[in-house]
Amino acid sequence: MKTKSVPPSGARGLKLNIVKVGGNIIEKEEDLQNFLDAFAALPEPKILVHGGGKLASQLAERLNIPVNMVNGRRITDAETVEVITMVYGGKVNKSIVAGLQARDCNAIGFSGADGNAILSVKRPVKDIDFGFVGDVVAVDAAMIHNLLSIGITPAFCAITHDGKGQLLNTNADTIACELAIGLSEKYEVTLNYCFEKAGVLLDINNDNSVVKDINSDKYAELLNEKIIADGMLPKMENCFYALKGGVHKVHLGKPEMLHHTNANFTTLRL
Numbered sequence: 001m002k003t004k005s006v007p008p009s010g011a012r013g014l015k016l017n018i019v020k021v022g023g024n025i026i027e028k029e030e031d032l033q034n035f036l037d038a039f040a041a042l043p044e045p046k047i048l049v050h051g052g053g054k055l056a057s058q059l060a061e062r063l064n065i066p067v068n069m070v071n072g073r074r075i076t077d078a079e080t081v082e083v084i085t086m087v088y089g090g091k092v093n094k095s096i097v098a099g100l101q102a103r104d105c106n107a108i109g110f111s112g113a114d115g116n117a118i119l120s121v122k123r124p125v126k127d128i129d130f131g132f133v134g135d136v137v138a139v140d141a142a143m144i145h146n147l148l149s150i151g152i153t154p155a156f157c158a159i160t161h162d163g164k165g166q167l168l169n170t171n172a173d174t175i176a177c178e179l180a181i182g183l184s185e186k187y188e189v190t191l192n193y194c195f196e197k198a199g200v201l202l203d204i205n206n207d208n209s210v211v212k213d214i215n216s217d218k219y220a221e222l223l224n225e226k227i228i229a230d231g232m233l234p235k236m237e238n239c240f241y242a243l244k245g246g247v248h249k250v251h252l253g254k255p256e257m258l259h260h261t262n263a264n265f266t267t268l269r270l
Contacts, residue, residue, distance in 0.1 A: 051171075134162065177191065200214060250269075
C-alpha cells in the first residue's frame with residue numbers, strides 16, 4: 001500500500017489505539033487472559049490484530065499437512081489456506097472475541113474479507129513462490145471508522161482477500177501497520193506491538209536493557225551496531241513505514257505497556 005500524506009496538524013482530534021498481539025502471548029492461556037484484561041481496559045476506540053502461526057502449524061501437523069517455512073514466512077498452499085482459516089479466523093479469533101465480550105468490550109471478529117475491510121494481491125513469484133500470501137493494497141478506513149463510531153471494537157485475524165473470492169495469508173504485523181496508516185487520516189493513531197519482550201533490547205536476554213526512545217537517527221545507529229537484527233528487522237521496518245505514513249507513534253513491549261504501568265517499553269517516533 002502506498003504511503004499516505006500526513007494530514008494537517010489538528011485534523012485528527014480522536015485518539016485510536018491499534019494493538020497487535022504476538023503469537024507467543026496467544027499460545028499461553030495465562031498470558032492471553034492477562035493481555036485481554038489489559039486490552040479491554042483501554043478506552044475506545046481501539047482495534048486488535050492477531051495471528052496464530054504456531055497453533056496453525058500444530059493443526060497442520062495433526063492433519064499430516066506439511067509445514068513449509070522460508071525465512072520465517074509460511075509457504076501457503078491451498079490446504080494451508082484451509083488450516084489458517086480454521087485457526088486464525090475460527091478458533092483463535094472467536095476465542096479472543098468471546099474473551100473480550102466477557103470483559104464488556106463489544107468486539108466483532110474480522111478477516112480482511114469481512115466488509116471488504118482489507119484488500120490484498122497475491123504476492124508475485126520472485127525467488128520464492130509463497131503461494132496464497134497477500135500483500136495489502138487497500139484498507140476501507142471509512143467502513144472501519146463507522147464501526148468504531150458506534151462502539152464496536154474490530155478484532156482482525158491475519159487473513160485478507162483479493163476481491164475475487166480468494167483468501168490470503170497475510171502477516172499480522174503488516175495488517176496492523178496498514179490499518180494504522182489507513183486510519184491515521186481520521187485519528188491520532190498509536191500503534192502498539194505487544195509481545196513477550198519488553199521492547200527493543202540492547203541485550204536480548206535482559207529485559208532491563210530496553211531502549212526507551214528511538215527516532216530515525218537512533219534507529220540507523222542501532223542497525224549499524226547490529227543491535228536490531230534477525231526477527232526484529234521486519235517489525236522495525238513496519239514501524240517506521242507506519243510513522244512515515246502518518247501514524248503518531250509506535251510502542252513495542254509487553255502488554256503492561258498499554259497502561260504505562262511498566263516503564264520498560266520502547267517508543268518510536270520519526
